[in-house]
Amino acid sequence: MIIGASGPLTVDLSGLRVAITAGAGGIGRVMADGFVACGASVFVSDIDAAALAACPHPSMRADAGSVADLDAFMETAIGHHGGLDVLVNNAGIAGPTRPVEEVTPEEVEATLRIDLAAMFHTARRAVPALRAAGGGAIINLSSAAGRFGFRLRSPYAAAKWGVIGLTKTMAIELGPDGIRVNAILPGLVEGPRIRSVLKAKADASGIGENEQIDRALLTTSLRCFVTQNDIANMALYLCSPFGRTISGQSLSVDGDLQTLI
DSSP states (O other), X not given: OEEETTEEEOOOOTTOEEEETTOSSHHHHHHHHHHHHTTOEEEEEESOHHHHHHOOSOEEEOOTTOHHHHHHHHHHHHHHXXXXXXXXXXXXXXXXXXXXXXXXXXXXXXXXXXXXXXXXXXXXXXXXXXXXXXXXXXXXXXXXXXXXXXXXXXXXXXXXXXHHHHHHHHHHHHGGGTEEXXXXXXXXBTTHHHHHHHHHHHHHHTSOHHHHHHHHHTTBTTOSOBOHHHHHHHHHHHHSGGGTTOOSOEEEESSSBOOOO
């Protein structure tokens, strides 16, 4: 269900067959739970053994940095479902938090491979199944860093800007087949990942962690973090009948973020 201002709104997604990368924990798990609550079936991948062990949904281990693992995941997910209607490219890493001249080539390559190239590889395998289904949806998780840039986060920001270009290009290419492609741009999502990033930025800037958090929240008009549920709700909306003509869009879910610091 989608949580609205006045309470839960039921969205019927019965019959949708969904594959989600990094779907056993975090935002991916919340999205998987949401799809199932709305009647869809899901198959998820993850690299986190503990998250996979705790995940109630059909799943398999797959490293988003491995093309072979991604191919195996897509083949298994499509086989499990007997087809595919929705692909959610959620897998990603934070990458380094350091000045550009201190970032290693290995860190750049790993961040681009997992945060950008992985989305291409899963989409490449998903498209024939989506066409066979008569259309469907691809959702790519970008970031506010793909709209503003992000000081001390050059590999991550570069990858997330790339996701925007990949999304728009795939939307243009796949639209005639009835396949909608959109990107979701989370802002400051409450949880250990953003806390870790903000702590690293505080350490690099020589200020306290709480001061860094306060400064970050002042960049949002709503003065708040967003939640994993907020991101999942957008995904559910885009895959529902409400989103049937939305494609090629980069949709911010960020409390009206003005900049990243």
